[in-house]
Amino acid sequence: MMNEETREKMEAALANNTEMLRWCPDDELVWMQKGMIHMEAKQFDEAVAAFSRAIIRWPYSAEPFNLRGHCMINMGNYAFAAADYQEAYRLNPDKWEIMYHYALALFLTGEYERAEMISRRTVAAAEGAGNLAAASA
Numbered sequence: 001m002m003n004e005e006t007r008e009k010m011e012a013a014l015a016n017n018t019e020m021l022r023w024c025p026d027d028e029l030v031w032m033q034k035g036m037i038h039m040e041a042k043q044f045d046e047a048v049a050a051f052s053r054a055i056i057r058w059p060y061s062a063e064p065f066n067l068r069g070h071c072m073i074n075m076g077n078y079a080f081a082a083a084d085y086q087e088a089y090r091l092n093p094d095k096w097e098i099m100y101h102y103a104l105a106l107f108l109t110g111e112y113e114r115a116e117m118i119s120r121r122t123v124a125a126a127e128g129a130g131n132l133a134a135a136s137a
Contacts, residue, residue, distance in 0.1 A: 062092035
């Protein structure tokens with residue numbers, strides 16, 4: 001449950017976002033912002049709807065798939081999360097954070113061998129990016 005101040009800030013952010021969408025309905029970043037506002041408020045259905053809208057308009061951008069995958073994991077929809085992370089990974093194979101969540105979603109669906117394979121790639125990518133803390137996790 002969110003407190004009154006947090007609820008008011010979220011409502012103000014959504015009102016601002018709605019106004020921005022009136023003027024820029026095709027702006028991916030505005031749709032992403034809408035999804036992130038809902039995600040922060042743990043309103044995952046609304047966040048999924050916003051990220052899905054971004055995906056329809058910009059199917060070659062990894063980030064809407066990545067963020068929708070986060071929502072899907074939070075909602076317990078692990079197979080959908082794995083599919084979203086797989087697409088995000090295809091679109092941006094060098095981002096170890098996407099690989100990490102892809103491996104997690106695969107693990108949660110019981111696809112342990114695939115999860116291990118992606119986990120090994122995650123460690124290699126994180127080490128290559130100089131992120132030793134992530135690689136040792």
